[in-house]
Amino acid sequence: MVIILDENIPLQIRHKLIASGFKIISVFEEFRGVDDFRIIQLAQNNENAIILTEDKDFGEWVFAHHIKNISVVFLRYHFSDTKIIIQLVSDLFLERHMDLLNKFTTVTKEKIRTRDLI
Numbered sequence: 001m002v003i004i005l006d007e008n009i010p011l012q013i014r015h016k017l018i019a020s021g022f023k024i025i026s027v028f029e030e031f032r033g034v035d036d037f038r039i040i041q042l043a044q045n046n047e048n049a050i051i052l053t054e055d056k057d058f059g060e061w062v063f064a065h066h067i068k069n070i071s072v073v074f075l076r077y078h079f080s081d082t083k084i085i086i087q088l089v090s091d092l093f094l095e096r097h098m099d100l101l102n103k104f105t106t107v108t109k110e111k112i113r114t115r116d117l118i
Helices: 011-019 036-044 057-063 079-100
Strands: 002-005 023-026 049-053 072-075 103-107 112-116
Touching (some): 036 057, 079 103, 079 112
Parallel strands (some): 002 023, 002 049, 049 072, 072 103
8 A cells, every 4th residue: 555645745744654654655755746637647556545635626536526446535624733633644544544445534633534435
């Protein structure tokens, strides 16, 4: 499994996931400036890839445009909740990473919601 970090994902989350042993593709470092559809293609070309983003446009791609064969974890939080979100994301991937495949998961400090994309 690989986690594709969108450009907007804080470095603290990146460092935490790497320290936990996850393989990371950083859009910021490797594909800076590419559009969302290119990130979707990147995910579709990497088996069991999960896009981690703060960009709500990915919800539009999967629900309005019916993009299939991707997995998205969408973070919604206030800057002041960054530490909480870092831990929630780390725990989510450590404990349930296989459950995130082919789903759109929204993470807030209050709850985690998952919708099937199959």
